[in-house]
Amino acid sequence: MGQSHTTSGGFTEDSWGDVLSAVDRTYAELVEYQERLERQNEALHEARRFIGSVLGSVSDIMAVVGRDGVIEEVSASLMRAAEAEPGALAGRRVAELFTAEGAARIEGALADLRLSRETASFEADLVSPSGAQPFDIALSARLSDRGRYVGAVLTGRPLGELRRAYAELERSHRQLKEAQGQLVRNEKLATLGRLLAGVAHELNNPISFVYASTHALQKYVTRFETYFERVQAGATREELVALREDLKLERDLRNLREAIHGAREGAERVRDIVADLRRLSADGSGERVRFDLVETAKVAARWVERGSKSGIAVRYEGPEHLEIWGAPGHVQQIVMNLVQNAMDALKGHAAPELVMRVATEGGRALLTLSDNGPGVPQEVRAAIFDPFFTTKPVGQGTGLGLAISAKIAQEHGGRLVLEDGPGSSFRLELPLDAPAEGPAERPADKREPPQ
Structure with missing residues (x-):
């Protein structure tokens, strides 16, 4: 066995080795602790810089x-x-x-x-x-x-x-509403513009009846004035009989009733056209009232029929009357857009058919317009209600009709949907009654045109 040497202080060499090893370990731990403190200090400074x-x-x-x-x-x-x-x-x-x-x-x-x-x-x-x-x-x-x-x-x-941000938001919202209202008005004006030729034709025919009848009445009046002047002058019976035959007063008496009947018929047709025009433009401000959906839809369809000159008649199926709550002018615009689109799609069809149905279901009014045309292609059905989307040739459609119609239906608490099936079939759903938080109702104007 080896022997350990004793130093002058009484420590052996092994003891001094243990002391030096302990010092080395302590120093290493101190260095590691200092490095850890420096890292933590750097992290603390970084956090303070970040917070700053x-x-x-x-x-x-x-x-x-x-x-x-x-x-x-x-x-x-x-x-x-x-x-x-x-x-x-x-x-x-x-x-x-x-x-x-x-x-x-x-x-x-x-x-x-x-x-x-x-x-x-x-x-x-x-x-x-x-x-x-x-x-x-x-x-x-x-x-x-x-x-x-x-x-x-x-x-x-x-x-x-x-x-300032709220004011800007309010101003933008107001401008958006004004732009939306302008779009609705523009689309309605565009629809009315397409009907202008039909309106002129509808008015021209009865006015021509009235004009022709009044011209005939003027001629008859002149002849009767001539006859009665001779009566006042004391003409003999033989002279008056000869004058009646010469002026053909017997024939004029028969034609007089025909002229009066023609003038009355023409005036009544003008009256009906004016009444339809009044209904077409009534309540266009968007005020919510109770109104007859059937009458409103029929008037809208009748005007599209007149303006399109397509010869296609809209067949109606459903009740004679159905009162709902909403803006009749706006609902009328929806129907006009749907009928116009259907008639455009039926151009050139050998046996066109267009049916409008009205019914009720679950507290809602359902107006369905169906045709036997080519229908809406499957690839464009998802975009049919998008603004400015149209399948018509350039210059023949703005692409706003269905988008605005869907928006109007939504504002009424309803919806406009494209149904599946042959041809095209659009279903308009509208509430029968005003919502609980809606504006106060008032009866729609029921005044008839003067007789």
Whole structure:
């Protein structure tokens, strides 16, 4: 066995080796601990830099306060708003930065946060040398890892900016509604423009009857005036008999009734056309009333028939009357768009057929318009109600008719759908009654044109 040597201090060489090994280990642990502290310190500095950059870059004001409501950190935006020097706000109570009313709200919210932990929102005016500035304040709790209340975070957005944003949003919404209303009016004008030729033709025929009848009546009046002048002059019976034969008064008496009948018939047709025009343009403002869906739909279809000159008649199936709630002028526009589209699709068809049906189901009115045309191709059915989408040639359709019709139906609390089946079939669903929160109803104008 080897022997250990004893030093002058009484330690053996092995003892000194153990001491040196322990020193080396301790030194290595100290170095590792120092490196760990340096890493943690760097992470802490990085976190502080990150927090500083956040506090310096946020546009809303922000303050971090302790349990006692004293400011610990503030954002650069808060210092700018309060017109304070860097570091001047730290150590002050956050409530002191606001007017008396705002300070009371903040103190009350801070007291509530200790118990409820629920974020508080309110308005408060920040005090600055330039004057008080209104802010929308949010105050939320800061919690420790164990869930204990350690303070709060106050954030605020200038109300002037919010109010400007709300005003801009309101202005944009108003402009959107005006643009939508203009689109509806333009589409209705375009529809009426397509019917103008038919209206002129419809008015021209009865007016021609009236004109021809009045021309004949004028001729008959002249002949009877000539005869009665001879009667007043004391002509003999033989002279009067000869004059009656010469003027052909017997024939004129028979034709007189025909002329009166023709003039009356023409005037009645003009009256009916004017009555339809009045119904067509009535309630176009969009005011909600109770009205007869059947009459409204029939008038709309009749005008499209007149204007299209297609020779296609719309066959109606359903009740004679059905009262619903809505804007009759807008519903009429939907029917006119559907009938016009159907007649366009039936052009050139050997045996065109167009059927309009009205029924009720589950508190709703159902108006279905079906034709035996080529139908809507499967690949475009999904886009049929998209604005500006049209299958018609360029210049023959705006692509707004179905889109606006679907929008009108939606605004009425209903819907417009394309059904499956041969040909094209559109179903318009509308509520029978006004919604509970809707405007007060009033009866539709039932006045008839003068007889």
